[in-house]
Amino acid sequence: MVARLPTPSLSPLTTGRLTILLAAVLWSTNGVFIKEIDADATSITFFRCFFAAIFLVPLVRLRNAPKPFDVVIGVGLFAALLWLFVSSTKETSAANAIFLQYTAPFYVIALAPVLLRERLRGIDLAALVICLTGVVILFAGNAGSGDLTGMIMGLGSGLFFGLYMMWLRRMKYANSVLLTFIHCGAVALIFAFVPGVWDVSGRDAALLALMAAVQFAIPYTLFAHGLHTVASTEASLIALVEPVLNPIWVVLIIGEIPTLATAIGGAVIIIGLILRYTLFARWSPGTISEPGTVPEQLSDGPLPEG
Numbered sequence: 001m002v003a004r005l006p007t008p009s010l011s012p013l014t015t016g017r018l019t020i021l022l023a024a025v026l027w028s029t030n031g032v033f034i035k036e037i038d039a040d041a042t043s044i045t046f047f048r049c050f051f052a053a054i055f056l057v058p059l060v061r062l063r064n065a066p067k068p069f070d071v072v073i074g075v076g077l078f079a080a081l082l083w084l085f086v087s088s089t090k091e092t093s094a095a096n097a098i099f100l101q102y103t104a105p106f107y108v109i110a111l112a113p114v115l116l117r118e119r120l121r122g123i124d125l126a127a128l129v130i131c132l133t134g135v136v137i138l139f140a141g142n143a144g145s146g147d148l149t150g151m152i153m154g155l156g157s158g159l160f161f162g163l164y165m166m167w168l169r170r171m172k173y174a175n176s177v178l179l180t181f182i183h184c185g186a187v188a189l190i191f192a193f194v195p196g197v198w199d200v201s202g203r204d205a206a207l208l209a210l211m212a213a214v215q216f217a218i219p220y221t222l223f224a225h226g227l228h229t230v231a232s233t234e235a236s237l238i239a240l241v242e243p244v245l246n247p248i249w250v251v252l253i254i255g256e257i258p259t260l261a262t263a264i265g266g267a268v269i270i271i272g273l274i275l276r277y278t279l280f281a282r283w284s285p286g287t288i289s290e291p292g293t294v295p296e297q298l299s300d301g302p303l304p305e306g
């Protein structure tokens with residue numbers, strides 16, 4: 001009789017970490033999809049939301065519905081951040097676009113004293129200064145490259161991403177999957193009436209359907225599952241895999257190489273985020289809530305736009 005060796009099993013915490021890591025890796029493919037698809041930013045935003053809403057249907061539960069006014073504002077912010085991010089990725093390098101969008105938490109820090117009446121402490125200001133340093137390096141090093149429009153759009157996507165996250169904090173009473181389904185469906189409905197938005201090739205339509213599944217619906221579900229066991233601060237750190245891997249995939253698959261200034265500026269922004277979620281977070285407990293949070297059904301974890 002052959003003795004059976006015990007089968008190693010992962011703890012719930014380890015499983016949750018790996019699940020969130022996988023979600024972040026899938027989110028990081030957005031740059032490749034956007035660069036590979038020939039359709040314009042409006043068509044990409046429309047079809048991505050359209051297919052994402054379809055893929056989310058099996059997960060939707062009609063409970064804790066959001067209030068109509070909250071939905072209207074949320075849809076507007078969501079539409080703006082998505083279109084600006086896609087436009088930025090089209091107009092400049094994927095690295096510039098993703099690093100600038102990840103300035104969103106720092107907009108939360110800067111605007112929270114005005115919009116949320118949360119006190120801005122010195123340690124939060126330090127994180128903000130680090131982020132701004134990275135942005136200055138990124139812009140200064142790419143001056144004259146012809147990417148200015150795309151980089152401004154990237155800053156805009158970060159701004160609206162930050163505003164969207166703060167609005168989601170207001171809507172923490174709502175079911176998160178239902179809320180995301182409504183936002184995707186509403187954005188798709190709005191963009192459906194834009195002239196020429198349906199004019200995409202069969203190849204692009206297939207890529208957009210794949211993008212909606214692989215880069216939105218699946219990682220969103222994985223991320224939500226992982227947050228059952230992983231704290232929001234740790235999840236925020238794991239999610240930083242997205243902006244790190246995004247330009248790497250684009251280099252390997254598309255061949256688009258970011259400038260040295262982009263690499264340095266992006267690294268400074270990422271360092272600022274790491275400090276914000278670790279050292280600075282411990283030094284300023286109870287101040288600015290975790291930037292980029294989703295409703296309580298996702299345990300207040302961050303939701304990268306992806």
